Amino acid sequence: MDEATQEQIPAVLNPEDILSRLQAMRHSCGPSEDALIGFLLDNPEVSSHATIHSLSHAAFVSPATIIRTCKRAGYQGFKDFKRAMLLACAARNAQLTEMQEGILPQDSVNVIVQKVTARTIRAVEDTARLVSLSSLMTCSQLILTRARIGIFGIGESQLVAQDLKAKLLRINLTCNAEADWHNQLLIAKNMTETDLAIAISYSGMTPETANCAHEAHRRGASVIAITSEPVSSRLAKESDVTLQTVRTEPEVRSGALTSRMSQLQVVDMLYTVCINTDRDRLTKIIIANSIKKQSDAASAVS
Numbered sequence: 001m002d003e004a005t006q007e008q009i010p011a012v013l014n015p016e017d018i019l020s021r022l023q024a025m026r027h028s029c030g031p032s033e034d035a036l037i038g039f040l041l042d043n044p045e046v047s048s049h050a051t052i053h054s055l056s057h058a059a060f061v062s063p064a065t066i067i068r069t070c071k072r073a074g075y076q077g078f079k080d081f082k083r084a085m086l087l088a089c090a091a092r093n094a095q096l097t098e099m100q101e102g103i104l105p106q107d108s109v110n111v112i113v114q115k116v117t118a119r120t121i122r123a124v125e126d127t128a129r130l131v132s133l134s135s136l137m138t139c140s141q142l143i144l145t146r147a148r149i150g151i152f153g154i155g156e157s158q159l160v161a162q163d164l165k166a167k168l169l170r171i172n173l174t175c176n177a178e179a180d181w182h183n184q185l186l187i188a189k190n191m192t193e194t195d196l197a198i199a200i201s202y203s204g205m206t207p208e209t210a211n212c213a214h215e216a217h218r219r220g221a222s223v224i225a226i227t228s229e230p231v232s233s234r235l236a237k238e239s240d241v242t243l244q245t246v247r248t249e250p251e252v253r254s255g256a257l258t259s260r261m262s263q264l265q266v267v268d269m270l271y272t273v274c275i276n277t278d279r280d281r282l283t284k285i286i287i288a289n290s291i292k293k294q295s296d297a298a299s300a301v302s
Contacts, residue, residue, distance in 0.1 A: 018084045019044065021073050023244070024130050026231050029072070032065045038232070040085070048085035052078050123258035126246040127265045138241050139224050140273040143168070146196035146222065149175035150187045152212040153200035160200050160226075160263040167271045170289055171282045181208045188212040193220030200226045202245070202259045204233025213238040226266055228259065243270065 022037045029037065039059035040047045047055060056063045070081040107115070143149065149168060153161035158179055165177035178184045185208075191197060197216035201209040204227035217223050217238050225239035228247035236242050245262035275282050 018073060018081075018088050020126050020129050020246070023230075023247075024132075025069075025072060027132055027135075029069075032061050033069050033072075034231075035059060036061045036065055036069055044085060044089050048082060048089050050082075119258045120261050123246050123262045124265055127262045130244045130246060131266060131269060132244070135241050135243055136269060136273050139243060139270055140277050142196050142222050142224065142241070143173065143198075143270070143274055144277060147174065147194040148191070149173060149196045149198060150184075150191060150212075150216065150221075151175060151177035151198045151200070152184050152188065152209050153177075154181060154206050154208045156260050157200040157202065157206070157209070157263065160260065160267060161198075163264060164198065164200075164267045164271070167267070170286055171274070172285050172289065184208070184212050185215065188215040188221075189219065191216045191219045191221035195221040197221050197223045198226065199223060199235055199239065200263060201233075201235050202228055202247075202263070204229035204235040206235070210234045210238060226263060228262075 019041065022040055026034055026037055036059050043058075046058065050058065052063050052066055055066060059066075066078060070076075070078050073081065075081040075084060151161040151164055153159075158177070161177040162179075165175050168175045176187055178187060188197060188211075195216070197213055199209050199213040199216075204210075204225065213223050213225065213235055217240075223239040223241075225233075225235045225242045226245060227233055227235050227242060228245045230236050230242035230244040243266050245259065245266055247259075275286075
């Protein structure tokens with residue numbers, strides 16, 4: 001697709017929006033709808049070619065549940081919904097092929113820049129659609145009212161943890177984000193009901209991070225999970241509140257590319273909501289904590 005054609009297509013018509021929308025709907029749906037959405041997300045190819053009766057039989061839900069879910073997702077009926085699923089599967093398969101191939105040997109620097117930029121923009125847009133506004137508010141209140149904050153993450157997620165720690169220190173919050181996992185576990189085990197754990201994991205299945213969340217929860221601390229799997233992952237089950245990031249990386253990754261951008265975006269959203277919740281007081285703290293650069297000091301003297 002050329003650039004001119006892309007500009008003519010509104011973002012809301014992105015065919016893969018249906019997959020993001022279904023994932024987001026799981027936060028507020030009943031057991032039957034949740035079972036159906038889980039089946040649709042796990043078997044999108046099957047769902048895109050099924051009849052309403054065969055889908056009902058395969059997902060163990062009633063046709064009425066299917067129709068209701070289609071309408072909640074913004075479609076007039078099952079026919080429109082199935083067409084959107086078919087387009088989503090085609091788009092996802094094309095993306096998966098591109099992700100598996102990665103940057104090709106013949107790609108110019110310009111093509112590499114375009115590929116990385118396109119993936120990043122898509123991750124940012126999808127994150128904005130997926131994140132729960134009520135969860136952001138709940139998490140900001142937890143951050144601002146808990147005595148101590150422990151931030152947990154391994155590998156690339158540890159970089160995001162360090163970024164969040166730096167932000168929270170700017171507003172004079174007591175927090176820690178140890179790089180060593182054993183120290184992370186010790187922090188989790190020393191938490192109490194007055195503390196808050198923030199656990200970051202792309203898959204939600206990183207055992208070290210999930211173990212820290214479990215230990216913190218077991219000791220009465222509140223737990224926030226930042227993950228792309230906000231329902232079924234082990235980390236989600238150990239948390240009180242989840243903030244969802246996009247799931248765009250293949251199972252075997254050469255590096256956390258778009259997933260890290262999504263995590264950082266959620267951290268930025270969360271920090272900004274915190275600032276805006278107590279704007280006057282926290283702004284004064286930020287100003288007081290700002291470190292003057294040498295050139296600023298020299299200007300002040302002169």
